[in-house]
Amino acid sequence: MYRYGKLPYNQLKEILSKLSREDKSVILGPAIGEDAALVDLGESILVVHADPITGAEKDIGWLSIHVAANDIATRGIRPRWLLSVILLPERSDDKLLNEIIDQIKRAADEIDATIIGGHTEITPGLDRPIIITTAIGEGRKENVLTTAGARPGDKIILTKGAGIEGTAILASELYDKLVGKVEEDVLERAKLFMREISVVKDAMIAVKVGGVHAMHDPTEGGVLGGLQEMAMASNLGIYVEEEKIPVRRETEIICRTLGVDYLKLISSGTLLISVDPLKARDIVSELRKEGIDASIIGQFREEKERVVLRKDGSKVDLNVPIIDELWTILSIS
Amino acid sequence: MYRYGKLPYNQLKEILSKLSREDKSVILGPAIGEDAALVDLGESILVVHADPITGAEKDIGWLSIHVAANDIATRGIRPRWLLSVILLPERSDDKLLNEIIDQIKRAADEIDATIIGGHTEITPGLDRPIIITTAIGEGRKENVLTTAGARPGDKIILTKGAGIEGTAILASELYDKLVGKVEEDVLERAKLFMREISVVKDAMIAVKVGGVHAMHDPTEGGVLGGLQEMAMASNLGIYVEEEKIPVRRETEIICRTLGVDYLKLISSGTLLISVDPLKARDIVSELRKEGIDASIIGQFREEKERVVLRKDGSKVDLNVPIIDELWTILSIS
Numbered sequence: 001m002y003r004y005g006k007l008p009y010n011q012l013k014e015i016l017s018k019l020s021r022e023d024k025s026v027i028l029g030p031a032i033g034e035d036a037a038l039v040d041l042g043e044s045i046l047v048v049h050a051d052p053i054t055g056a057e058k059d060i061g062w063l064s065i066h067v068a069a070n071d072i073a074t075r076g077i078r079p080r081w082l083l084s085v086i087l088l089p090e091r092s093d094d095k096l097l098n099e100i101i102d103q104i105k106r107a108a109d110e111i112d113a114t115i116i117g118g119h120t121e122i123t124p125g126l127d128r129p130i131i132i133t134t135a136i137g138e139g140r141k142e143n144v145l146t147t148a149g150a151r152p153g154d155k156i157i158l159t160k161g162a163g164i165e166g167t168a169i170l171a172s173e174l175y176d177k178l179v180g181k182v183e184e185d186v187l188e189r190a191k192l193f194m195r196e197i198s199v200v201k202d203a204m205i206a207v208k209v210g211g212v213h214a215m216h217d218p219t220e221g222g223v224l225g226g227l228q229e230m231a232m233a234s235n236l237g238i239y240v241e242e243e244k245i246p247v248r249r250e251t252e253i254i255c256r257t258l259g260v261d262y263l264k265l266i267s268s269g270t271l272l273i274s275v276d277p278l279k280a281r282d283i284v285s286e287l288r289k290e291g292i293d294a295s296i297i298g299q300f301r302e303e304k305e306r307v308v309l310r311k312d313g314s315k316v317d318l319n320v321p322i323i324d325e326l327w328t329i330l331s332i333s
Numbered sequence: 334m335y336r337y338g339k340l341p342y343n344q345l346k347e348i349l350s351k352l353s354r355e356d357k358s359v360i361l362g363p364a365i366g367e368d369a370a371l372v373d374l375g376e377s378i379l380v381v382h383a384d385p386i387t388g389a390e391k392d393i394g395w396l397s398i399h400v401a402a403n404d405i406a407t408r409g410i411r412p413r414w415l416l417s418v419i420l421l422p423e424r425s426d427d428k429l430l431n432e433i434i435d436q437i438k439r440a441a442d443e444i445d446a447t448i449i450g451g452h453t454e455i456t457p458g459l460d461r462p463i464i465i466t467t468a469i470g471e472g473r474k475e476n477v478l479t480t481a482g483a484r485p486g487d488k489i490i491l492t493k494g495a496g497i498e499g500t501a502i503l504a505s506e507l508y509d510k511l512v513g514k515v516e517e518d519v520l521e522r523a524k525l526f527m528r529e530i531s532v533v534k535d536a537m538i539a540v541k542v543g544g545v546h547a548m549h550d551p552t553e554g555g556v557l558g559g560l561q562e563m564a565m566a567s568n569l570g571i572y573v574e575e576e577k578i579p580v581r582r583e584t585e586i587i588c589r590t591l592g593v594d595y596l597k598l599i600s601s602g603t604l605l606i607s608v609d610p611l612k613a614r615d616i617v618s619e620l621r622k623e624g625i626d627a628s629i630i631g632q633f634r635e636e637k638e639r640v641v642l643r644k645d646g647s648k649v650d651l652n653v654p655i656i657d658e659l660w661t662i663l664s665i666s
Contacts, residue, residue: 030450121387132418
């Protein structure tokens with residue numbers, strides 16, 4: 001588990017309004033639900049995002065690069081340049097720092113991006129490392145997407161599977177609790193889902209095919225939270241059917257065992273793509289050709305209703321806030 | 334005091350070599366002694382720098398903006414866009430966050446820059462806030478300076494005064510120790526030196542006049558450390574006379590009382606400018622006209638000797654590592 005303590009919506013809104021400032025170069029500044037800032041450079045657009053990893057020990061360097069880079073990729077732009085600030089606890093040995101550096105380098109190589117700067121220091125009072133990565137991309141104005149860009153009639157594509165990140169976290173954190181009830185090789189495979197946390201490849205394939213209007217990676221609140229954020233940002237209605245959403249067997253088994261709703265389970269690595277209906281099939285087949293599972297799960301529409309039809313026939317109203325299941329299950333387990 | 338635990342030179346060098354990567358767009362990636370990364374965007378150059386503030390309580394938001402922005406300005410480029418990641422301790426009240434946000438906004442306004450993004454969260458295990466700010470500027474290729482850009486014959490200009498930041502820190506941290514020996518109004522004025530920590534105005538005035546080849550803000554190691562870094566990066570000799578270096582009365586009194594060498598005292602807010610000798614006088618008078626004290630203190634030269642002539646006639650060899658006096662005096666006091 002590695003993301004804590006987001007601020008309440010209203011407090012965040014107040015902060016953002018305080019920080020806002022007249023600046024014609026800033027196309028998109030701090031905004032709730034938007035993934036990265038957009039700066040107008042005249043010839044091109046700069047896409048910038050900074051994100052901390054404060055709660056992970058394992059793979060923290062690797063994770064930090066991918067988490068920051070994902071928010072550039074969902075803009076339809078390749079993340080190219082990275083800066084990582086590494087804060088180490090006192091009495092850290094060289095081994096920890098070397099591991100982190102190796103992870104950062106590996107993750108950057110995986111997405112073909114370059115570390116251009118950063119800072120490393122021993123920070124008194126920390127009991128674990130903290131890493132903050134800033135990711136930067138640059139692209140042409142007409143290619144930059146926002147979470148708010150979905151259009152009525154767009155098909156919605158989901159990649160990989162619902163709740164994959166949460167599945168991996170549950171398999172790791174609750175291993176001892178799960179191990180009698182779930183086959184060990186299911187748990188081992190589930191843990192490996194963490195390796196798929198980058199959506200850079202998914203996003204770059206989609207924009208290469210074309211017709212993409214908006215993308216979003218569903219973190220807290222899972223797939224339902226992600227769909228809600230896209231619908232709200234675009235001010236559109238939405239209709240999605242659960243039975244069309246790809247869910248991996250490992251996710252199904254682990255979530256059933258723990259009584260967790262995988263549609264409300266943190267799901268970095270999954271990409272939601274809002275796309276021209278004429279291009280949706282092409283994107284799905286191109287993603288599958290590249291080894292990334294993908295399905296059309298629903299569509300955005302003019303009518304204001306925001307609904308996910310569950311397999312049991314019930315409807316989820318996406319106008320109601322979605323609480324991620326991960327924190328609940330971890331805190332009671 | 335707010336900068337801890339820089340890594341040893343050799344360890345840092347090893348890290349940087351691990352992270353390096355063939356990328357034609359990266360003009361200047363991670364490098365020791367260089368202040369900000371440079372990315373070639375074709376039409377222009379992007380200047381990016383990220384810095385954490387991990388040890389301050391007071392003014393941490395304000396400080397974080399200026400410290401990060403300074404490293405863009407020393408490139409000769411105006412810092413325009415900022416992202417701040419704010420990590421708050423558990424049980425922080427809204428007051429702390431509001432103060433930080435107000436400080437960030439105020440500092441950004443002071444240098445006419447815009448907050449374009451960031452992240453705020455409650456981070457378990459912290460006993461104080463930590464802020465990491467990424468600063469970004471953009472400029473034409475021919476206007477971008479590096480620490481390594483000084484040329485033989487360049488005059489060296491120093492702004493404000495040697496050790497001003499350290500003076501302010503000593504006046505605050507050792508107030509009780511100093512108060513019997515130094516007049517209180519001297520200490521109060523010294524504390525206010527912290528307000529002058531931005532070098533953005535200094536740097537922008539200098540580049541506007543023209544002829545500037547390199548700039549650097551001397552942080553740890555003070556003025557001597559800063560001169561050393563410029564000389565080493567440019568692979569030049571240097572000759573500076575102490576009696577030409579502006580030192581404020583408050584700095585002189587406090588340093589004399591504590592037995593501290595103000596030339597080795599951390600000095601953010603001071604700008605070192607390496608400039609065409611024909612332009613040096615113009616820059617000094619323009620800075621003074623704008624209320625910023627400045628003097629020509631020496632020059633870079635072909636001969637490899639690197640010397641600062643002290644007032645007592647002794648010579649400091651700048652090929653020997655400079656240890657900042659601040660940590661020593663604070664740890665024994």
